Amino acid sequence: MKISLIALVIAASSVAVLTGIVAAKEVAKDVLRPGSVSRSEGLKAWNRIEAVVTHPRCANCHVDAKAIPIWTPAGETKPRVHGMNIHGGESRKGEEAVPCSTCHMTSTQANEPAPAPPRAGIDWQLAPVAFIWFGKSGAEICAQMKDPKRNGGRDAAGLVEHLRHDASLSGFIPRGWAPGAGRTTPPGSFEEHVKDVALWGAAGQPCPN
Ligand code: HEC
Ligand code: HEC
Numbered sequence: 001m002k003i004s005l006i007a008l009v010i011a012a013s014s015v016a017v018l019t020g021i022v023a024a025k026e027v028a029k030d031v032l033r034p035g036s037v038s039r040s041e042g043l044k045a046w047n048r049i050e051a052v053v054t055h056p057r058c059a060n061c062h063v064d065a066k067a068i069p070i071w072t073p074a075g076e077t078k079p080r081v082h083g084m085n086i087h088g089g090e091s092r093k094g095e096e097a098v099p100c101s102t103c104h105m106t107s108t109q110a111n112e113p114a115p116a117p118p119r120a121g122i123d124w125q126l127a128p129v130a131f132i133w134f135g136k137s138g139a140e141i142c143a144q145m146k147d148p149k150r151n152g153g154r155d156a157a158g159l160v161e162h163l164r165h166d167a168s169l170s171g172f173i174p175r176g177w178a179p180g181a182g183r184t185t186p187p188g189s190f191e192e193h194v195k196d197v198a199l200w201g202a203a204g205q206p207c208p209n
Pocket of ligand 1: 052053057058059060061062124125126127128131145150151152159162172173174176177186
């Protein structure tokens with residue numbers, strides 16, 4: 001009994017190590033050599049990134065310190081304040097009042113059609129205040145996304161790594177393209193978004209004026 005338990009622990013940890021190696025390899029494959037992409041190609045890639053990060057599937061969680069989540073119910077295009085007086089609080093998870101997890105399940109199962117609350121493989125929560133996108137212009141988001149002080153300490157490769165890491169957990173980002181029937185998706189695909197972030201990075205993260 002004891003031995004099989006030990007074997008299980010060893011097996012589980014080697015899987016974790018292997019997944020880590022695979023993730024690192026995948027990121028190395030995604031990241032392009034700095035300087036290998038022109039500034040104008042980089043700006044084109046940024047324009048496509050901007051269309052993704054300002055889309056409700058992304059921006060609705062990336063809100064300011066008031067911590068009020070936004071929603072865009074099926075059939076609507078204009079974002080509005082989340083119903084039921086929901087507040088993220090300082091925890092950004094609603095711990096001070098009604099926790100997000102009351103309705104938003106932590107689950108790798110596919111999202112159900114709207115109006116079911118969307119779920120993800122990681123605990124549902126607002127993005128940190130520094131990562132505010134909702135209501136910001138593309139140029140503002142661009143300047144912020146390349147500033148390690150306002151993006152979680154990430155360089156260009158680190159941003160690509162974040163996308164792969166999030167996807168490995170069935171997190172919020174790939175699910176933006178699989179939000180449950182009835183909800184619109186950002187333009188392109190998750191894989192195209194990863195490519196664009198790599199292109200933008202290799203071009204030196206140029207921003208529009
Ligand atoms: C459920 C809320 C939620 C949704 C929806 C969401 N995010 Fe986030 N996002 C977060 C949280 C929480 C973090 C902080 C995670 C971390 O830094 O480890 C974050 C961090 C990030 C970061 C790194 C920091 C930065 O601002 O540069 C990027 C990039 C990002 N998200 C991209 C996206 C994209 C693209 C989408 C849509 C396809 C999206 N997010 C949708 C909650 C969300
Ligand atoms: C009482 C249930 C409930 C609670 C608690 C709740 N939500 Fe929601 N949430 C929903 C429902 C239902 C939807 C889907 C609305 C729709 O699309 O029609 C939703 C949608 C959202 C959306 C929009 C997602 C998108 O793709 O546009 C965001 C963002 C969100 N919730 C954030 C939060 C956060 C953050 C918390 C915790 C602070 C939270 N919610 C707590 C029920 C809840």
